[in-house]
Amino acid sequence: MEVRLACEASPDAVENEDHAVAVPGFVAVLDGVTVRAGMETGCIHGPGWFVRQLGAQLVNAHAADSAARLSDVLAAAIDGVRDQHSSTCDLDHPGTPQSTACLLRISEDAGEYLVLCDSPFVYQSSSQTCVVTDLRLRATSQRLRELALLNAGQHDPLRALVESQRQHVNRPGGYWTAAATREAAYHTITGSLPLRGPDRVVRAALLTDGASRAVDTFALTDWPGLLDLLDTHGPAELIRRVRTVERADLRRPRFKRHDDATAAYCKFLQEDTP
Secondary structure, three states, X not given: OEEEEEEEOOOOOOOOOEEEEEEOOEEEEXXXXXXXXXXXXXXXXXXXXXXXXXXXXXXXXXXXXXXXXXXXXXXXXXXXXXXXXXXOOOOOOOOOOOEOEEEEEEOOOEEEEEEEOOOOEEEEEOOOEEXXXXXXXXXXXXXXXXXXXXXXXXXXXXXXXXXXXXXXXXOOOOEOOEOOOHHHHHOOEEEEEEOOOOOOEEEEEEEOHHHHHHHHOOXXXXXXXXXXXXXXXXXXXXXXXXXXXXXXXXXXXOOOOXXXXXXXXXXXXXXXXX
16 A cells, blocks of 8 residues: 655644554544634643644554454554543543544455544545545534524624534534543444455545545535545645635635645555565
C-alpha cells in the first residue's frame, strides 16, 4: 500500500487540531473537536495535544497486536491517553478533549477500516465507489437545532447548541467520539476490504471534514472525482482547492469559515506487483 498524506491547519488557527499517522500497514486520520472560546473542558490540555497523543497511542496499540480488531486498537489508545492525564484533569467533564477517528489497516489478504464521528472513509473497488460516514453527530445536531428553534431568543444560540451537544456525546441515542471512555471504540462503524480477487479495493481516502467538504459542502467534485484528484495531484492540492473556495464563498453561513484539513490517499498494489 502506497500512502500519501497532507495535514494543514486552518488559516485562522493558532494550532492544528487535525493529526495523521502512517506506518507500514496502518493509517489513522484524527480531527480534534474545537472548543468554543470561554467554554470549560475540565482539562489543562487542548484538542491539538489530544490528537497527537491519540495518534501515538494508536501506533503503539497497532504495533503491540497487529491482529487485534481496530475497535480494540482504538480502545487501547483511548486508555493510553487517559492514563497520561487522568491525574491532572477531570476526564468526566462533558467537554473533555475529543476526536473523530478514521483508521485503515491492511494484512496480506484483507483490509479493515473504522470510522468514528464525521471523518469519512472513501474506497473504490474494481466495480464501485463507497463512502463510509458516521451520521450520528449530524443527526443529533439537527435534532438539537430544531429544539433550539422552539426556544428562540437565547443570548448565544451557538454556545447553547454546543452545551446541548455535550449532554449527548458518548451516550446511547446521541453520538460517539474518541474522548476518555473506551466504550466509544465499540460504537464505531467498521468493515473489511478484499485485497485480492475480482472485486478487490484499488484505492481509498481517509479524510477529516475539512477536506471532505470539497464534496459534501462545496460540490467541487464527486467521490470518484475526489479519488482521481488525489491520485493525479495529491492531498495537498485537494486542500488548496478547498481553501480557494473557502476564501471566495461568503454566501454560506458556517460555524468556521476555514477548518483544519487532512487527507490520506492509499493506493493498493496490484496482485502481480512484487
